[in-house]
Amino acid sequence: MCGIIGYVGAKEVVPIIVDGLKKLEYRGYDSAGIAVFEEGKINRRRVKGKIAELEKSLNEEPLKGHYGVGHTRWATHGRPSEENAHPHQDCTGSLVVVHNGIIENYLQLKKRLQQEGHTFQTETDTEVIAHLIEGYYENSLEQAVQQALQELEGDFAIAAVSVKDPEKIVAAKMGPPAVVGIGENEYFVCSDLNPLITHTKEIVFLEDGEMVVVEPDGARFRDFSGNEVTKTPEHITWNPLMIEKGGFKHFMLKEIFEQPQVVRDTLQGRISLDTGKVFLDEVGMPANRMDAIKKVVIVACGTSYHAGLLGKYFLENMAGIPVDVEYASEYRYSDFILDKEVLVVVISQSGETADSLAALRSIKERGALSLAICNVMNSSIAREANGVLYTHAGPEIGVAATKTFSAQMAALALLAIYLGQMRGNLDPKESLTFIQELQRIPHKMEIILDRAKSIEELALRFVPFSHFLYLGRWVSFPVALEGALKLKEISYIHAEGYPGGEMKHGPIALIDDLMPTMVVVPKDRVYDKILSNISEVKTRIGYVIAVAFDEDEDIKDKVEDVIPVPQVHPLFTPFLTTLPLQLFAYYIAAHRGADVDQPRNLAKSVTVE
Numbered sequence: 266m267c268g269i270i271g272y273v274g275a276k277e278v279v280p281i282i283v284d285g286l287k288k289l290e291y292r293g294y295d296s297a298g299i300a301v302f303e304e305g306k307i308n309r310r311r312v313k314g315k316i317a318e319l320e321k322s323l324n325e326e327p328l329k330g331h332y333g334v335g336h337t338r339w340a341t342h343g344r345p346s347e348e349n350a351h352p353h354q355d356c357t358g359s360l361v362v363v364h365n366g367i368i369e370n371y372l373q374l375k376k377r378l379q380q381e382g383h384t385f386q387t388e389t390d391t392e393v394i395a396h397l398i399e400g401y402y403e404n405s406l407e408q409a410v411q412q413a414l415q416e417l418e419g420d421f422a423i424a425a426v427s428v429k430d431p432e433k434i435v436a437a438k439m440g441p442p443a444v445v446g447i448g449e450n451e452y453f454v455c456s457d458l459n460p461l462i463t464h465t466k467e468i469v470f471l472e473d474g475e476m477v478v479v480e481p482d483g484a485r486f487r488d489f490s491g492n493e494v495t496k497t498p499e500h501i502t503w504n505p506l507m508i509e510k511g512g513f514k515h516f517m518l519k520e521i522f523e524q525p526q527v528v529r530d531t532l533q534g535r536i537s538l539d540t541g542k543v544f545l546d547e548v549g550m551p552a553n554r555m556d557a558i559k560k561v562v563i564v565a566c567g568t569s570y571h572a573g574l575l576g577k578y579f580l581e582n583m584a585g586i587p588v589d590v591e592y593a594s595e596y597r598y599s600d601f602i603l604d605k606e607v608l609v610v611v612i613s614q615s616g617e618t619a620d621s622l623a624a625l626r627s628i629k630e631r632g633a634l635s636l637a638i639c640n641v642m643n644s645s646i647a648r649e650a651n652g653v654l655y656t657h658a659g660p661e662i663g664v665a666a667t668k669t670f671s672a673q674m675a676a677l678a679l680l681a682i683y684l685g686q687m688r689g690n691l692d693p694k695e696s697l698t699f700i701q702e703l704q705r706i707p708h709k710m711e712i713i714l715d716r717a718k719s720i721e722e723l724a725l726r727f728v729p730f731s732h733f734l735y736l737g738r739w740v741s742f743p744v745a746l747e748g749a750l751k752l753k754e755i756s757y758i759h760a761e762g763y764p765g766g767e768m769k770h771g772p773i774a775l776i777d778d779l780m781p782t783m784v785v786v787p788k789d790r791v792y793d794k795i796l797s798n799i800s801e802v803k804t805r806i807g808y809v810i811a812v813a814f815d816e817d818e819d820i821k822d823k824v825e826d827v828i829p830v831p832q833v834h835p836l837f838t839p840f841l842t843t844l845p846l847q848l849f850a851y852y853i854a855a856h857r858g859a860d861v862d863q864p865r866n867l868a869k870s871v872t873v874e
């Protein structure tokens with residue numbers, strides 16, 4: 266949730282940290298701060314609000330130094346305010362700490378530290394870390410941090426700096442991600458890759474229970490018990506252009522437009538257009554166990570959960586295997602029953618979502634085989650699952666997921682065809698048909714994106730509305746859920762996604778001329794059924810917008826507005842019907858003046874429960 270960046274090297278530290286914080290801002294943006302070190306002194310600056318506020322303050326009163334740490338906050342303990350903003354300091358002000366996560370035993374620690382004479386200045390859980398380190402300090406920051414770590418319960422990624430032990434940052438991880446960037450005589454510690462790729466491609470991923478000391482001439486890794494750990498840097502292929510807006514007004518819009526390429530990239534190298542085969546050897550799953558699976562359980566949160574719902578249709582249809590789809594936050598606390606013949610697929614863009622990670626860990630304890638579908642390389646879920654199928658969407662900066670949803674659908678379709686072939690559920694001809702259809706999807710997506718202007722014009726008419734209903738059936742039901750989620754999270758319009766057939770069991774009571782209904786109605790096996798649902802809405806003076814196939818002339822007489830999409834295999838319509846809903850939500854939010862890329866109260870990667 267929060268973002269951390271630290272730098273030690275020869276360069277001026279403030280621009281590096283401020284630039285890094287801007288790239289981390291999607292992790293949290295209610296307050297921000299920086300601490301830089303110069304001539305044996307810590308200079309700290311913190312502000313309530315966004316990084317722009319911090320930058321403004323630093324422009325007015327610049328700070329200088331060659332090492333330091335910065336933080337952008339998503340508040341958990343203590344309201345968003347300047348005093349609760351990180352970095353937090355000890356009693357003497359000679360050391361500072363930044364933290365991502367939650368210290369669960371902070372109240373006990375705080376009480377004890379207060380009894381020992383420490384004075385607290387904030388409402389945060391983080392401040393206890395600074396005082397603990399202060400209390401343990403004998404001869405080095407590393408020794409003090411290591412001892413403090415023994416007392417912390419909960420999830421944390423931290424970075425600490427002290428004037429007593431200059432030119433070094435000590436960082437540690439237990440839960441949320443922490444990476445170390447290795448440059449030439451300069452080192453970075455950070456919560457994720459995005460800020461680092463403009464500086465270096467050589468990255469070390471810390472594991473839980475590991476800490477690092479970075480200095481201008483090197484990095485040393487240890488576990489929390491003090492044993493040395495050998496780490497090998499990984500070379501990252503993401504490039505800096507991927508995290509620029511590239512002429513678009515918002516990252517979200519850019520990412521919507523990247524979807525054709527993202528689907529191409531996720532399919533690339535994994536399909537044969539000659540034989541209809543899908544190759545997923547790279548995922549590293551034991552073939553004998555894949556052969557034996559009798560059931561799939563998909564576990565995820567948010568948009569990834571909606572992709573999971575689509576995965577169920579793909580897998581049941583193409584692989585002929587029963588599938589359950591579960592919210593990770595519920596599943597982890599349920600009495601779920603798994604055995605060795607169940608494949609659990611955990612879908613997570615970030616690979617760090619706390620509930621999905623916790624669910625994965627319980628699943629592994631029960632002996633089930635796990636496959637991660639992740640976008641962020643080497644993320645916790647990607648590393649901890651038995652195998653990983655990466656979506657090749659590149660970094661997603663907009664807080665609302667768009668391109669990664671399409672990439673997840675592509676990965677799930679590949680998995681379904683792969684398992685269908687393995688289990689003899691699909692013959693080569695059927696596989697080839699599906700693969701050819703998938704291959705044509707990016708071009709069809711481009712056709713929809715070329716029509717963005719008309720979707721914007723339509724969206725403009727709905728800017729003042731306060732409620733929306735989204736309906737779909739069969740594969741269009743998860744699309745309705747996703748469309749409603751996009752609208753509510755970025756425009757703050759109340760929107761409900763519902764299966765068309767369920768509407769008459771309650772939501773129909775809401776229908777009136779102030780609650781428009783968006784209906785996803787491609788020509789598929791439930792076309793006639795959803796037409797009946799449209800009639801039910803219309804009879805109650807409802808206003809209906811339909812997302813329908815280009816060729817569907819009949820729909821035009823039945824609804825007020827139609828957003829046309831190209832025809833595609835019925836199972837794959839979500840690849841196309843989702844795009845107009847993303848654009849519709851985007852344009853409404855943008856015209857309402859909403860902060861599209863950083864909607865209120867949200868954070869990109871939900872690393873706390």
Ligand code: F6R
Pocket residue numbers: 566567568569570612613614615616617618621664665666667750754869870871
């Ligand atoms: C919605 C959105 C969230 C995420 C959810 C899971 O636009 O982005 O609902 O989908 O927080 O995140 P990941 O996929 O990183 O596990």
